[in-house]
Amino acid sequence: MLAAAGLAAAVLLPWVIHSQFWIGMCIAILLSTLMGTAWNILGGYGGQFSFGHAAFFGTGAYAAGILQMKYGLDAWTAYAAAAAAAAGVAAFIGYVSFRYGLRGSYFALVTLAFAEVLRILANAADFTGGGVGLYLPLHVGLSRLQFDSKAGYYYVALALAAAALLSARALERSRLGAWLAAIRENEDAARALGVDTLSCKLRAIALSGALTGLGGAFYANYYLYLDPGLAFGPGVSVQILLAPIVGGIGTVCGPLLGAAALQFAGEAARRAMGDAPGLSMIFYGVLLVAMVKFLPDGLAGLLQRARGARRAHA
Amino acid sequence: MLEARRISRRFGGLLAVADVSLDVARGEIVGLIGPNGAGKTTLFALIAGFIAPDSGTVRFEGRDVTGRPPHEICRLGLARTFQIVQPFGRLSVRENVAVGSHLRRRDRRAALEHATDVATRLGMAALLDRPAASLTVAGRKRLEIARALATDPRLLLLDEVMAGLNPTEVAEIVPVLRGVRDGGVTILLIEHVMQAVVSLAERLYVLNQGSVIAEGTPAHIAAMPAVVEAYLGRGAAERLAGPRSSPTGSPAPGRPA
Numbered sequence: 001m002l003a004a005a006g007l008a009a010a011v012l013l014p015w016v017i018h019s020q021f022w023i024g025m026c027i028a029i030l031l032s033t034l035m036g037t038a039w040n041i042l043g044g045y046g047g048q049f050s051f052g053h054a055a056f057f058g059t060g061a062y063a064a065g066i067l068q069m070k071y072g073l074d075a076w077t078a079y080a081a082a083a084a085a086a087a088g089v090a091a092f093i094g095y096v097s098f099r100y101g102l103r104g105s106y107f108a109l110v111t112l113a114f115a116e117v118l119r120i121l122a123n124a125a126d127f128t129g130g131g132v133g134l135y136l137p138l139h140v141g142l143s144r145l146q147f148d149s150k151a152g153y154y155y156v157a158l159a160l161a162a163a164a165l166l167s168a169r170a171l172e173r174s175r176l177g178a179w180l181a182a183i184r185e186n187e188d189a190a191r192a193l194g195v196d197t198l199s200c201k202l203r204a205i206a207l208s209g210a211l212t213g214l215g216g217a218f219y220a221n222y223y224l225y226l227d228p229g230l231a232f233g234p235g236v237s238v239q240i241l242l243a244p245i246v247g248g249i250g251t252v253c254g255p256l257l258g259a260a261a262l263q264f265a266g267e268a269a270r271r272a273m274g275d276a277p278g279l280s281m282i283f284y285g286v287l288l289v290a291m292v293k294f295l296p297d298g299l300a301g302l303l304q305r306a307r308g309a310r311r312a313h314a
Numbered sequence: 315m316l317e318a319r320r321i322s323r324r325f326g327g328l329l330a331v332a333d334v335s336l337d338v339a340r341g342e343i344v345g346l347i348g349p350n351g352a353g354k355t356t357l358f359a360l361i362a363g364f365i366a367p368d369s370g371t372v373r374f375e376g377r378d379v380t381g382r383p384p385h386e387i388c389r390l391g392l393a394r395t396f397q398i399v400q401p402f403g404r405l406s407v408r409e410n411v412a413v414g415s416h417l418r419r420r421d422r423r424a425a426l427e428h429a430t431d432v433a434t435r436l437g438m439a440a441l442l443d444r445p446a447a448s449l450t451v452a453g454r455k456r457l458e459i460a461r462a463l464a465t466d467p468r469l470l471l472l473d474e475v476m477a478g479l480n481p482t483e484v485a486e487i488v489p490v491l492r493g494v495r496d497g498g499v500t501i502l503l504i505e506h507v508m509q510a511v512v513s514l515a516e517r518l519y520v521l522n523q524g525s526v527i528a529e530g531t532p533a534h535i536a537a538m539p540a541v542v543e544a545y546l547g548r549g550a551a552e553r554l555a556g557p558r559s560s561p562t563g564s565p566a567p568g569r570p571a
Contacts, residue, residue: 175416175425182413185402192362192396194388194417194465 003165010158014151023150025267027222029259030157031215036243036255037164038211043241044250045168045177046204047184049104052111053212053240055093055118056086058231060213065134065220066127068144075145079217086213087206089118094205098198103187112234119232133227136220145221153222160218161256164211168252171207180204181250212240235281242284246291248300257299262287315340315500316392316469321360321370330356332524333370338469343491343501345515345532347508349545352521354504355397358471362394363387374469389417393467395458397474397504401446407433408442410457414464429464436460436490452483456490463494470494472503476510484510512536520544 017023035057043049060082067073067081097110122128140148145156171177179200182190191197220226230236247258262284269283295302316338323331331353338344346354359365361372363384371380379387393414402410411429412422419425433442436456441449446457455475462470472491476484488510495501505511511518512532520528520535522544528535535541 173422175420175422178409178413178416178422178425181405181409182402185404186400188364189396189400189402189461190413191364191384192388192394192400193414193461194385194393195413196383196385 014154020150023154025263027154027157029263030161032243032259033161033256034164035212035215035240036259037168038208039240040244040255041168042204042208044244046180049108050111051108051237052115054232054236055115056090056209056212057216057236058118059089060086060216061220061226061231062128064217065136065226069136074143075221079214082213082217083210087210090209091202091206094202098201115232115237119228122228122232136224138224160214165252176203246298248298251300254298254300261299315375317373319371321367323360323367329524334526336519338500338502340500343495343515345511345518346504347511347518348521353524354521355473358394358473362471388465391468393462393465394471395462395473395475399454399458401454401457403447404445406443406445407438407457410446411460411464414461417465432464433460451478467499469500474504476505476507488514
C-alpha cells in the first residue's frame, strides 16, 4: 500500500519538479538505492560485508560502455550484458573467497583487493581506454536509453531501483533469504540444518553483482564518461555500502532511506562548507562512525522504534 | 541404521577418537557417555561431517557418508544439535526452526507452518515470536532439538541437550525425547545427566580417552569396573565422593539402574 503510493508519487515527480538540479538529485538517490540494495542482499541479509562492490560497478560500467561504443550494441542488450558480466565477476570473486572459508574482515579485504586489481588492469589495458578513460557518444533515443532531458534518465533509474527493491523483498520472503539470514547469524548451525552455505553465498553475491552491474551500466549511459578511478576506485565501494549502513542493514527500505538521507546531508554539507577537496570524505567518515556507534540498526531501526513507542503510548 | 567402523581422528599429538566402532539400529535410543574430554563431541562431529576422520568409515542407512559435508549428510536424514547452543540470535524462534523446515520445503509459508508445528510439539508454542537470543538455557536447548527435528531426520544426534538444566527441566524433556523416538526418529545422545540417560537409553557406549571401553544396557554398564574407574579413578576426592552417589554425577557403583 505504502509502496504503491510511493511508486505513484515517484512516477509523477518529474511533472511536479522541473528543476534539473533536483531531478539530478533524485537520480543520484535512485542509483544509490539500486546499488545499496544490491550490497544489502549480500551484506545485510547474508552478513558478508564487501568493501569491493566497485569491482561489480566498474565491470558493469565498462561492459556497457565498450559494447555500445565499440560494438554498436543497443542499450538494452548492453545493460543485460553488463549485469551478466558483473554477476560473473562476482561469482568468481565469491567462489575464490567463500570456497576457502574467508569471512568477516578477510572477505572484506579480498573484495577490496579484487576491485583494486581491476582498477589497475583497466588503467593498463587498451580496450578500456587506459587512464584517459572512455567518452561515450550521446545518441538520444529509447534504444540507446539516452535522453535530452533528465526526466528520461530519471525513469530508467526509477525502474532499476524499483526492480532492486522488489528483488530484495522477494528474497526476504524466500527460502534463499531464510538461509542467508541463518548463515549471517551462525554458519555452523546453518550447515548442520542442511544449508549448502557455499551455494547460498554464491547465489547472493551473483545477484548482488548483477544489480550493481546495472548501476554501472546506467552510470556509463548517464554521465557518458568513465575512467578507472571512477569505475573501480575504493570511493565507489564506500559510497555503495554507506546507503544501507546509514539506512538500515538487512531491511528492504533501508538503502532507500539511507540513499535519500546521504544525498540531502551531503548537499547540505556542501552548501555549508564549500567544495574543498576531501571534505566530503571526512563528512562520510564521521557519519559512518556515528551511525555504527549510535544507530547500528540505521534509520529503518529508528523508525521502527518510534513506531513501537507510539504504539506503546496509545 | 548407523554404522561407524574403526574411525580415528588425531589433532596434533592428541588422538581424540581412536578406532571407534559404533552401531545404532532403527528405532533405538542409544546413549554415549564418558568423562569430559573423552572424545564424544568429536565423534559426533565425525559422524555428522563437520570433521573428516583420518581413517575408518561411517555408513548411514547403508550408504557411505565418510567425509561428506554436513549439509549433504543432513539432507540424507541425519541431523545433529550442538553442545554449545548455536541459536540464530536475531531471528525469532519460529524463524529459527523454519531454517530447518526449509530443507524439505521450498515455500516460505509451508516452512513457517511446519516450524510452528514442530516448535509446538516441543512445548515452545508461547515462545514462537520471541527472538532466540532472549531464551533461557532450557529454551535454547529445546530450540536446538526443534530446529534439528524440523529437517525431518531419521536419525538425530543430541549433544548434551540436558546439560545446564535443573531437575524439573530435565524431567520435562525426557518424555519429549521419548515422544520424538515414538514418532519414528532414532536417537543417539551424549549426556552427562545420568538419571536421564539411564531412563531413556536402551543401550550405552562408554567412551574414555577416545576409545570405546564398554557397551551394553545401562544396568550392565553401571556394574562394569572399567567404567567406574574411568569416572572415579582420577582423584582421591572423587573416589571418596563416589559411594555417596550424587544424583547428577557419575554412575554409582552397585546401584542398579
